[in-house]
Amino acid sequence: MTTVTDAGQTAVDADRTAVFDAAVAADERIEPRDWMPDAYRATLVRQIAQHAHSEIIGMQPEANWITRAPSLRRKAILIAKVQDEAGHGLYLYSAAETLGTSREELLDKLHAGRQKYSSIFNYPTLTWADVGAIGWLVDGAAITNQVPICRCSYGPYARAMVRICKEESFHQRQGFELLLTLSRGTEAQHAMAQDAVNRWWWPSLMMFGPPDDESSHSAQSMAWKIKRHSNDELRQRFVDIAVPQAEALGLTLPDPDLKWNEERGQHDFGAIDWTEFWDVLKGNGPCNEQRITQRRTAHEDGAWVRDAAAAHAAKHTERTTARSAQNEQEATA
């Protein structure tokens, strides 16, 4: 074994950093076997884990309506959607595994409250229309956030996002269509749709994260091309897309200050209640406790299943080994 002097090590690091920086600058993809700075790896693990956790916690508010879906067609669409979210969770945990972090480890952190998921899922789904509002607004906001990640500098994450975005845009159209049906339906259905949009609009705007001047991770993530646009840019893009869609739905958005600004060529919108955002993030949202408790319970209740599967696999391996040893013995005898 050769010992590398401190100076030598520093020189190697500097070379590697230069290669990494050049690759990022040239818009090349960083792959799992490539060298990468520790902080880049940690940032990716944090972001991918949070994204994966959001997918699996996000199953809960929608699964809340599967057993009450009012038509078989809607029921099939909703089961498929919740299933897609589990699938997204799987791709994303796999992407995190390419960075050397196991799914088990990340789930433990989620269950211990040491890693976050998107705060939007700490709001309750109170009526059937909430399923539509989540599809239209929450998935709409998620797509706005995620499309740029398809060009993220880390290959496995970028590729997972391409697939996820395709499915998300499908979900968003289904949510829009659900709301349109309600909006054009009976008076009670229309009121249900409007109420859901009123409750989900502001939390959806908060999904883009704090304003740019208060976002702690943004600058470095932009430099590494993990992130491509600022929180405020993406939020503005989402508002500009949502306004005409709300009109098409025949529903209003609950913001008296929302109006077209001719000069900016964008919509102005009212001030976001950041106190609420930070409060929900800290754990005081309407469903934080409920969501994480359900997740922990499912995991703990499933422990005996995972133990049994592992025990069975071990027995199987043992038997196969014993059998081939015996065969070998017989062959040589």
Next chain:
Amino acid sequence: MTATVSGTTGAALVLGDDALVLSHRLAEWAGHAPVLEEEVALANIALDLLGQARVLLSMAGDEDELAYLREERAFRNLQLVEQPNGDFAHTIVRQLLFSTYQRFLYEALAGDRVFGPLAAKAVKEVAYHQDHAEQWTLRLGDGTDESQARMQRGLDALWRYTGEMFRPVDGLESVKWQELEARWSSSVTSVIERATLRVPEGPRTGAWAAGAGREGLHTEPFGRMLAEMQHLHRSHPGASW
């Protein structure tokens, strides 16, 4: 109201209700499964069954009217499929008992004039459901002491609901029920034994439940299941969704 429909319509309800009700039970697992892979698998099976139910109920009338506006006594599904999920072992036992039956039933119907096209397509899906249930039965039966005990409890509890599966159904004349039962019995027994579990000794039908689910006689949990499933639809009469 008891089920008085007969012939093709009645048979479509029998097959459709089995699929509809089991799909609903499996979908109740969403967000509660022991591993992420099973979230995907259970939802997948629920979706296959729901797809079959929609085709079958549409052969008997309007799928939503039939699913959402019938009273409990008009449903013709087996009592087995309406049983609550219990733990994962209980669900897997229910899957093993039912998917083995459904697979052989659809195979028997593959040449049927009315149900042949659906059966031929669905049997491929059901073969996967059966495989999924068998693999888990082997893992859990021959896993840990705890998983084995849970599987045995599930088998002992659900065994009494398996007898009614083989009562002849009007409109399914191409099925040889005794043969179906023999195939089912041999397949299920073999899996149970390979999983180091015991075939229950108890009877395969309840003393009281003559005709049971097929005649519209259900168990207590079914009423609650329907109350939840039908509530929203019934709260808005005539609305489109």
